[in-house]
Amino acid sequence: MKIATYNVNGINGRLPVLLQWLKEAQPDIVCLQELKAPQKRFPVKEINAAGYQAIWKGQKSWNGVAILAKDLEITEVQNTLPGDSEDLQSRYIEAIIDQMVICCLYLPNGNPCPGPKFDYKLDWIKRLKKRTHQLITMELPAIIIGDFNIIPGPEDVYKPERWENDALYRTEVRKAYNELLNKGWLDSIRTLYPDEKVYTFWDYLYKAYDRNAGIRLDHILLSPYLHSSLQSGGVDRHVRGWTKSSDHAPVWIELDK
Template sequence: MSVLKLATYNINGIRTRLPVLLEWLAEATPDIVCLQELKAVDADFPVAELRAAGYGALWHGQRSWNGVAILARGSVPLESRRGLPGDPDDTQSRYLEAAVHGVLVGCLYLPNGNPQPGPKFDYKLAWFDRLIAHAATLCNAGIPAVLAGDYNVVPTDFDIYNPKSWLKDALLQPEARARYTRLLGQGWTDALRARHPDQPMFTFWDYFRQHWQRDAGLRIDHLLVNPELAPRLLDAGVDRWVRGLEGTSDHAPTWITFTGYAATDDGDDYEMPPAPVITPIAPPKPAKAKSSKRKVR
């Protein structure tokens, strides 16, 4: 067995932040990475650059916003689900699930919900309910599983620098917090809080009012591990230094380490499979307008 590192990181635009992502991957060498807010269509995902860095990938993109991806060092994730069940009409790219290095990984980008009240907040709660329903099938499935991502929920007032400044924000609303508590009640362990019960462990600092410089942060990126994986948990933390880089995301990578099996644990050299070919789909050509002129005979 080996020690594996799994991280979640809201990249906030993968093409714009690609140099930062590659620098962090080279320095931190995580074995599994969950990315959120790609803000790119599938064809624009930097698969070649990530393969050159040693990572296979699955991704579920969307133009201008949303988008999630799972990376695996020295391997390629085996997809098990794309999108949450429960709403066939939901077109937002917010959930991707795969088997990676012997662990079932759910990568999620929970809706922000602002402004609230309103339809965006209603969608946030409905999406959260669908996540809770699906998570119940993973929690006690008898296999190690983790739900990692940007939950857009500050679980308690201890997880924010000053709750008074955010009382009307969707991230702190009691309905969202209650759903996060319901999720934990299934048997999931909040790994970061379990390892650091007495520290705020912020993961997000917005770009306004020098929040990063003042360490005025929030904890909204969470890694929940099920009862099968929890006994193998070794450590958890936040790579805060990434938030201080130039041109970086307003989130910092958040990670756990645990005992598990990597692709090369058998001692053999692992050859990454060929990269998938993504062919952009051309938009349909507009139909030619029919002429209103009559032919003269």
């Protein structure tokens, strides 16, 4: 089974790119982030025509998450991250697919830092840790997948010294990410490529993609139940080079299921 995540950076404006990639890569499950479209403007007809069912949580102009599945039933569990009833940002959607819990997230950026946006990010991470602890305790086959807006370590960023005060790389967020791993979640891409520079995002400025001046923000974490199922994975880096593509590239893994 092939499972992927892709921050599309505007699903309607970049729909041709998304559809082209879906046709090429043929993933079974896809988690999308940064839809930048209200609920009624999600292109469900086009997604269905491509062979996928979908659930989504939109938001006008910002955020937005979705889960797509091909030839698999999707049962939505929740479309907000528990813990703050006043948080109206569309950043989390959770479903059961093929007896797995799929948690698709678009974690807050947190910049400028310090400030209220960074405080919101840290609070969001606390809520996420609580939910992930529940999944571990229940010993469920679960996947936390999406744009974490966290650079885990210096091996995940071009010139890390330039990012020390950025909310994507602050000590607090990297520590929180490592705490997830210490609780039993497996960073699938880093496990498959322990010693390689692997990036998933390249800025539009300064020819970052051409210079491979990237960062790794998009992650697929597996609960202990699924560790032994991991077979392969990678980043479809070439998609970032397509015309009118997102500044992120799709990330995928294959599980032996």
